[in-house]
Amino acid sequence: MLVIISDLHLGDGTCGKPIKPSAFRLFETRLKDLAYNASWRTNGKYRPISEINILWLGDILDLIHSTNWLDTKYGADDYTRPWTDNSAPIFLKKTREITREILKNNRHAVDAIYNITRNNAIMIPPAIGDGQPDPTAKEKHVVKVNIYYMLGNHDWIYHLPGEGFDEVRQEIIEAFGLANDKSPFPHDIEESPALAKLLAQYKVYARHGDIFSPFTYNKEKGRNASTLSDAFSLEVVSRFPFEVEKEFEDNIIFKNLHYLSNVRPLLASPIWAISQITSDELSPSEQKKIRKLWDETVRDFFVLQRKYFPLSPLLQTLLQTLFFLLINFPFSTYTNIALWFYRYFWKDGGYSLVEYALKEPAFLEKKATQLFEVIRN
Structure with missing residues (x-):
């Protein structure tokens, strides 16, 4: 069996x-x-x-x-x-x-x-x-x-x-x-x-x-090499809750951010994160502080991404748009951009x-x- x-x-x-x-x-x-x-x-x-x-x-x-x-x-x-x-x-x-x-x-x-x-x-x-x-x-x-x-x-x-x-x-x-x-x-x-x-x-x-997406696999370097997925998972998905909890230790909403790594697909994690930090239970000053931490986290991620995982100008612009403009975009707009990004990376126009x-x-x-x-x- x-x-x-x-x-x-x-x-x-x-x-x-x-x-x-x-x-x-x-x-x-x-x-x-x-x-x-x-x-x-x-x-x-x-x-x-x-x-x-x-x-x-x-x-x-x-x-x-x-x-x-x-x-x-x-x-x-x-x-x-x-x-x-x-x-x-x-x-x-x-x-x-x-x-x-x-x-x-x-x-x-x-x-x-x-x-x-x-x-x-x-x-x-x-x-x-x-x-x-x-x-x-x-x-x-x-x-x-x-x-x-x-x-x-x-x-x-x-x-x-x-x-x-x-x-x-x-x-x-x-x-x-x-x-x-x-x-x-x-x-x-x-x-x-x-x-x-x-x-x-x-x-x-x-x-x-994982070999079917350049987001998770580098065909030239093989499986002994890291990919953009690692950097995003670690420097955004793992780091953001880590930085927020250092700033606000006892708030249950911030502790929930640790579940960010459970969100799939991976590029949908910013939507979930923003939904948490715009909660009605947070004061405007708290939301402002957290948004600042988000922007700093994403900015630092792009510094690393450009050095270790450079993208074409078009993909670079789209990826940055996904994060920096998310707070001001309707979720439907973000979703459309994310879907385009996925279709590009998977080439076949779908997820199957x-x-x-x-x-x-x-x-x-x-x-x-x-x-x-x-x-x-």
């Missing part, structure tokens, strides 16, 4: 809303139900399956949405971000720190997954002679669970080579009980012959889908990945009849 999961976005607690522990308890229950149902064969006989293979299809651990990156300032000698030199020791140090915080902040998830992969949590009734389950049996049938981790655009750093990154990956493997080895986690199936062989048995081809899926070699060559492609930005 094959199960595919993506976009859990387990974070370090500094951004976004965490997944509740009850969700992982429910997942274990559903997995048992799936295993039991899959054990009923087409001939009507019950024969327990031997294993479940789970594919994590990217953005499981979210290294990008973390204010822990923001402890160094632009221009400083120790300035470190996802787009700075990833061969520098300080980059590895930051990656290790955030990874450990993610594992710590999601202890309930780590324990639940480890229980599934290493503690034989998935048990179903054994079969009796006539091909029926024996629900009264004291000794249950253990279903082995293998979890394989593929990468997306929020966990791409685990694709970087090197002994230090191998050690970080090993910590993740041991924490969850993954089936990966400590070499760079694959971003494409072709990077892992064992995984490619496994998915071929199910006639499945899978990818995260179906067209890309149908062009995959595995599908055209009939090696795969099922395609799973996911993109959330």
Whole structure:
């Protein structure tokens, strides 16, 4: 049996809303139900399956949405971000720190997954002679669970080579009980012959889908490089709530801004942010201060964007319009501009990945009849 999961976005607690522990308890229950149902064969006989293979299809651990990156300032000698030199020791140090915080902040998830992969949590009734389950049996049938981790655009750093990154990956493997080895986690199936062989048995081809937009993937530099999406996610979506909370510590509205990283699509996040800071519960002076922080955050973002992720003059103008003029534009106008921006970046005039899926070699060559492609930005 094959199960595919993506976009859990387990974070370090500094951004976004965490997944509740009850969700992982429910997942274990559903997995048992799936295993039991899959054990009923087409001939009507019950024969327990031997294993479940789970594919994590990217953005499981979210290294990008973390204010822990923001402890160094632009221009400083120790300035470190996802787009700075990833061969520098300080980059590895930051990656290790955030990874450990993610594992710590999601202890309930780590324990639940480890229980599934290493503690034989998935048990179903054994079969009796006539091909029926024996629900009264004291000794249950253990279903082995293998979890394989593929990468997306929020966990791409685990694709970087090197002994230090191998050690970080090993910590993740041991924490969850993954089936990966400590070499760079694959971003494409072709990077892992064992995984490619496994998915071929199910006639499945899978990818995260970030490669289909230059906003989330750089075709020239490949998956070991940061993109404009990282800069926007970190320097706007993560930084803005961080700066507001420093100014107004106790207001619940400002604490809600931390959920900004949960907004999809990503370019819709300014709409949600502005709706929060124009709340009737805020005084005019508070709104003025927050708008000033917003403008400063966006201005600083564009300084970095021009240096690290330059755009054409047209796109540069449109992107700046999306942010600086948002407060004075009707939401409908902003939406129209944002839609144009998306259509440009996705080229096909829409948001579906179906067209890309149908062009995959595995599908055209009939090696795969099922395609799973996911993109959330």
